[in-house]
Amino acid sequence: MTWDEASVAERAAAFLAAHDPVAMDRLEFLRARFDAGLAWVHFPEGLGGLGAPRELQAVADRELRGTPDNQPGRIGIGLGMAAPTILAFGTDEQKRRFLRPLWTGEEVWCQLFSEPGAGSDLATLATRAVREGDEWVLDGQKVWTSSAHTARWGLLLARTDPGVPKHRGLTYFVCDMRAPGVEVRPLRQITGEAEFNEVFLTGVRLPGALRLGETGDGWRVAQATLMNERVAIGGMPVRRTMMEVVADTWRSRPELRTHDLHQRLLRLWVESEVMRLTAARLREQLAAGHPGPEGSGMKLAFARLHQELSGLEVELLREDGLGYDDWTFRRPETVDFLGREAGYRYLRAKGNSIEGGTSEILRNIIAERVLGLPAEPRADKDVAWKDLPR
Amino acid sequence: MTLLYTEVEEELRAAVRDLLADRCSPSAVLGRVESGTPYDAELWKTLAREIGVAGLLVPEELGGAGASAREAAVVLEELGRAVAPVPFLASAVLATQALLTAGGEAAGELLGRLAAGEATAALAVPFAASPYAPPAPAAALGEDGTVTGTVRGVIGAEIADVLLVPVRLTRGTALCAVEASPAGSAGGTVRVTPATSLDLTRPIATVSFASAPARVLATAGGPETPWVREALLRGAGLLASEQLGIAEWCLATTVAYVRERRQFARPVGSFQAVKHRLADLWLEIAGARAAARNAAARLAEAPVAGPPGDDAAVAVTVAVAVAQAHCGAVAVHAAEECVQLHGGIGMTWEHPAHLYLKRAKADQIALGTPGDHREALAGPADLPAPV
Numbered sequence: 001m002t003w004d005e006a007s008v009a010e011r012a013a014a015f016l017a018a019h020d021p022v023a024m025d026r027l028e029f030l031r032a033r034f035d036a037g038l039a040w041v042h043f044p045e046g047l048g049g050l051g052a053p054r055e056l057q058a059v060a061d062r063e064l065r066g067t068p069d070n071q072p073g074r075i076g077i078g079l080g081m082a083a084p085t086i087l088a089f090g091t092d093e094q095k096r097r098f099l100r101p102l103w104t105g106e107e108v109w110c111q112l113f114s115e116p117g118a119g120s121d122l123a124t125l126a127t128r129a130v131r132e133g134d135e136w137v138l139d140g141q142k143v144w145t146s147s148a149h150t151a152r153w154g155l156l157l158a159r160t161d162p163g164v165p166k167h168r169g170l171t172y173f174v175c176d177m178r179a180p181g182v183e184v185r186p187l188r189q190i191t192g193e194a195e196f197n198e199v200f201l202t203g204v205r206l207p208g209a210l211r212l213g214e215t216g217d218g219w220r221v222a223q224a225t226l227m228n229e230r231v232a233i234g235g236m237p238v239r240r241t242m243m244e245v246v247a248d249t250w251r252s253r254p255e256l257r258t259h260d261l262h263q264r265l266l267r268l269w270v271e272s273e274v275m276r277l278t279a280a281r282l283r284e285q286l287a288a289g290h291p292g293p294e295g296s297g298m299k300l301a302f303a304r305l306h307q308e309l310s311g312l313e314v315e316l317l318r319e320d321g322l323g324y325d326d327w328t329f330r331r332p333e334t335v336d337f338l339g340r341e342a343g344y345r346y347l348r349a350k351g352n353s354i355e356g357g358t359s360e361i362l363r364n365i366i367a368e369r370v371l372g373l374p375a376e377p378r379a380d381k382d383v384a385w386k387d388l389p390r
Numbered sequence: 391m392t393l394l395y396t397e398v399e400e401e402l403r404a405a406v407r408d409l410l411a412d413r414c415s416p417s418a419v420l421g422r423v424e425s426g427t428p429y430d431a432e433l434w435k436t437l438a439r440e441i442g443v444a445g446l447l448v449p450e451e452l453g454g455a456g457a458s459a460r461e462a463a464v465v466l467e468e469l470g471r472a473v474a475p476v477p478f479l480a481s482a483v484l485a486t487q488a489l490l491t492a493g494g495e496a497a498g499e500l501l502g503r504l505a506a507g508e509a510t511a512a513l514a515v516p517f518a519a520s521p522y523a524p525p526a527p528a529a530a531l532g533e534d535g536t537v538t539g540t541v542r543g544v545i546g547a548e549i550a551d552v553l554l555v556p557v558r559l560t561r562g563t564a565l566c567a568v569e570a571s572p573a574g575s576a577g578g579t580v581r582v583t584p585a586t587s588l589d590l591t592r593p594i595a596t597v598s599f600a601s602a603p604a605r606v607l608a609t610a611g612g613p614e615t616p617w618v619r620e621a622l623l624r625g626a627g628l629l630a631s632e633q634l635g636i637a638e639w640c641l642a643t644t645v646a647y648v649r650e651r652r653q654f655a656r657p658v659g660s661f662q663a664v665k666h667r668l669a670d671l672w673l674e675i676a677g678a679r680a681a682a683r684n685a686a687a688r689l690a691e692a693p694v695a696g697p698p699g700d701d702a703a704v705a706v707t708v709a710v711a712v713a714q715a716h717c718g719a720v721a722v723h724a725a726e727e728c729v730q731l732h733g734g735i736g737m738t739w740e741h742p743a744h745l746y747l748k749r750a751k752a753d754q755i756a757l758g759t760p761g762d763h764r765e766a767l768a769g770p771a772d773l774p775a776p777v
Contacts, residue, residue: 250773257776266764269771270715277680277712281393288394297673360662366672367665371645374660 003041003052005059011050012038012063021067029068030104038064039103043087047099055287070105073334077147078102078109082155085225089172089213098153098174110151111229112142112175112199113222117390120361122157123166123219124380124388127201129158129173136160136173136211138181138204144355148184148197149331151177157222160215162386169385170218174210181205191347192327195335229356242309242345243272245338249313256316268309275301293370300362303352306337310346317342391691393683399464405441406468409433414472416742422475423590423745429549434476438507444482445505447490453502459624459689463631463682470635470721473591473745477510480546483628485511485554487621491695492565492608500552500567500607511567512550513621514597516543520758521622521710522766524615527556527563529599536578536601537566547582547595554607555599556615565617566604578602589752591745620695626757627685627710630717634682636750637675637717637724643743644668644728651733664731671727678713678720685713708770711763718760721750 001007015036021029033039034048038060043049050056072079079102086098101107118125127140138158148154154175161169175182181204186194213221250257250265278294278301285292314321325341337348353359367373380388395403413433422430438444446462448454455461462483469478486504489497489511503509519525529539537555547553553568570580578601587593610616645668648659658664688709696703725747729736736743754760768775 247771247773254774254777257774259776262768262773262775263761263764265773266767266771267715269767269773270712270764271677273708273712274677274681274716277393277684278677281680281683284392284394292676294676297669297676300669300673301677360666363666363669364662366669367659371641371665371668371672373645373649373665373668374657376660376662377656 003050003056005056008041008050008052008056008059009063011036012060016064016067026068027104027106030070031100033064033067034100034103040083043083043099047087047095048103070103074150075102075105075108077111077155078107081111081225081228082109082153084228085155085172085221086212088224089221093209094174094212101152107152108147108150110145110147110154110177111225112145112148112154112156113225114144115141116143120358122222123170124385124390125157125159125170127156127158128162129160129171129206131160132205134208136206136208138173138175138201138206140201142199142201143187143196145184145197145199146195146335148177148199149186150333153177154199155212155225157218159385160218163384164216165382166380166385166388167219168216170222171215172212172218172221173206174212175201175204176206176210179204179206186329186331188329190350191344193330193332195332226357240338241272242306242338242349243269245345246309246313246316249316249342253316256318261312261316264312268305268312271301271305272309275305293366296362296366296370299356300353300359300366303349303359306349306352310342310349313342314346391687393680393687395464395683396460399461402441402461403464403468406437406443406465407471409436409441410468410472410474414474416745419473419475419591419745420740420742428475428584428590428593429477429546430475431549433474434478434510434549435507437476437478438482438510442507443478444507444510446482447486448501448505452498452505454505458693459628460686463628463686466628466631467635467638467682470632470749471639473636473742473749475591477512477546477549479592479625479629479632480512481510481550484513484515484621484625485546485550485552487624488513488554488565488617489607491617491620494608496567496605497607509551510546510549511552511554512544512546512597513618514541514544514547514553514555514568515618515622516541517545517594517752517756518543519618519622520762521619521626522758522762524618524622526613527558527615529555529557531557531559531564531566531604531606532601534601535604535606537568537599537604538601540596540598542596543585543594544597545592545594547597548584548593550582553580553597553599554617555604556618557604559609562609562611563613563615564609565607565615567607568599568602568604587752589748591749592752616695622757623707623710624689626714626763627689627706629753629757630678630682630685630710630713633717633721633750633753634675634678636721636746636753637671637678640721640724640728640743640746640750641668641671641675644731647732658731667727667731671724674716674720674723678717681709681713681716685709704770707766711766714758715760715763715767718754718763722747722754725750 019032037050039048041050041052041057041060042054044051115125129136129138154177156173156175159169160171181202183200185198187196187198188194282294324343443465445454446457450456489501528541529537551570555566557564557566580602581598583596585594651658688706692702692706728743735741
């Protein structure tokens with residue numbers, strides 16, 4: 001059938017009539033919502049969706065507002081990256097097994113891509129996966145893994161053929177984070193806390209059924225994950241913007257104002273307004289079925305604005321800017337860029353131009369894919385991975 | 391309200407672009423700027439009469455096209471992209487907006503002539519004037535009904551048939567229409583003296599009125615000149631689209647050049663030092679497009695000025711100020727990168743890059759500097775200045 005606003009609203013109403021969100025167990029309610037196709041309406045029927053247009057999700061969310069939710073902040077990697085990748089490349093069996101507990105939040109996901117020796121040049125990664133009968137044996141080290149300590153599953157990229165050029169010898173796996181040989185250690189960052197982990201893989205055995213996509217096709221599968229990551233980071237819905245936070249400080253502390261800071265603040269206010277309008281225009285293009293290349297620029301703009309605003313706030317605070325709220329080595333469950341004090345915001349914002357593709361890599365992408373400028377000459381293109389200089 | 395371009399707008403763009411490709415190539419513009427008649431009267435006539443751009447902002451009942459700021463903005467994008475030496479901004483935007491704000495029969499009659507392309511007008515106000523602090527009238531209306539005074543830095547005056555002059559009265563102000571070559575007047579004169587201008591494709595001039603016969607179009611009781619303020623504000627909002635067109639030409643031309651130009655046995659556009667600058671510029675221009683479209687859309691939604699301070703008026707001011715604060719700097723940055731990344735050729739008179747640099751720099755000052763526009767946002771953004 002063809003879904004529209006009315007029929008989705010009707011389905012949500014019928015679901016609510018049959019499932020009392022107050023009386024029911026929270027998890028049972030979420031499972032039932034998934035089974036009713038109201039989890040992500042654009043997914044296929046039987047997999048939490050209705051096969052409806054993506055924009056109708058807002059209708060389902062509106063109708064079910066106030067009912068137990070799946071705490072999206074805690075399972076962002078699963079929702080934003082794992083789900084679309086599994087949907088695109090998973091077998092029927094994998095889709096049935098993974099998507100439901102992913103959406104309900106019963107199973108947390110993490111992403112095992114970056115390595116100490118493979119950051120911007122992700123395709124050069126060295127974690128090995130060797131086939132033994134119906135199993136794969138993994139050895140290597142991953143880094144910058146948020147949620148690894150709470151995750152049930154990991155999206156993992158490993159080298160299965162070192163004898164071919166780097167992009168071609170990779171395979172994509174779902175890593176069982178409970179398997180023997182998986183060791184997760186917190187990675188302390190400049191803010192004092194540990195949002196991320198290092199993950200050491202020593203003789204980890206994965207059944208063949210946990211391979212996602214074809215052997216040797218891992219790079220293509222990973223592209224789908226990474227594209228969704230940048231969309232997720234650039235378009236993250238925020239309760240408040242960094243601009244609003246800094247503006248509130250400005251308003252509440254008139255004694256700190258100077259003419260120089262005022263000029264700079266107004267300049268950043270204009271920039272944040274321009275970014276808001278650019279994002280609004282991009283959404284209109286998407287809705288009209290013409291996704292514009294502006295998407296690749298949004299993360300770049302977001303990072304720069306966040307960094308400049310958070311830096312200005314610390315300077316504005318003068319003596320208070322010399323303090324810091326807390327250097328305790330903690331592992332936060334969710335990340336809130338704005339939740340702490342100015343010093344934290346300043347330091348955390350430094351990551352915005354590194355995580356999910358550095359600003360330098362994003363500029364290359366814009367220059368090459370949008371503007372059509374030629375790539376740098378490359379030394380690693382047609383050389384087997386094992387023969388690359390390192 | 392949409393920030394995209396409608397089909398009608400794209401059709402208008404295509405018509406203007408085709409004409410400019412035919413009649414306004416960079417080499418043609420370069421030739422004209424040294425010809426002694428910097429404004430291209432023939433091209434303007436075709437644009438005004440055949441494509442009908444002169445009457446876009448004029449309502450149908452006054453003989454115009456009854457279109458909106460959105461269509462005028464698209465025309466300005468194309469005129470900016472070609473640095474076309476035509477008085478569209480001067481006559482069809484600034485003078486037209488002043489007349490629309492003045493209202494009344496005489497203004498309406500004049501609007502009809504402008505819309506039909508029978509006459510061209512210029513607003514005798516310095517192009518550098520800010521909408522947030524419009525200058526006091528530089529001319530006065532005598533008891534005999536003639537205008538006397540001198541206004542510097544006026545665009546489009548050399549090609550104008552009618553000059554709209556804000557004047558002082560004994561009490562209050564007025565907007566007057568003065569014919570550029572008064573027929574049968576008793577000794578009154580209007581003298582337009584071209585200045586040697588930074589912007590070769592839209593030069594400024596000094597306009598002197600000596601007992602020039604005038605028609606009063608509208609009057610105001612206080613010291614303010616509402617027609618001028620409204621024209622400057624709306625003009626500033628639309629100027630952002632011209633700046634967008636300038637920046638787009640500069641980026642496209644530079645990208646094409648660095649793909650071809652080879653040094654160290656490879657295209658210079660393959661060096662990251664060059665690529666990253668162009669990627670940043672592309673992002674600034676994506677923002678300029680959104681901001682300029684937003685300003686045009688807001689102006690189109692509120693074609694008639696409301697009382698200052700009402701919600702719609704504030705929304706218009708914010709949209710205009712944001713667009714100008716951003717787009718003014720983006721056009722200059724794009725033109726500066728265009729010169730730099732062309733290397734030595736970018737410094738030559740022969741290459742058109744300098745025409746864009748000069749236009750962009752002049753536009754940055756025109757109708758309020760980026761700093762003026764940012765300051766105007768302090769109130770609406772609730773970011774008060776230090777006391």
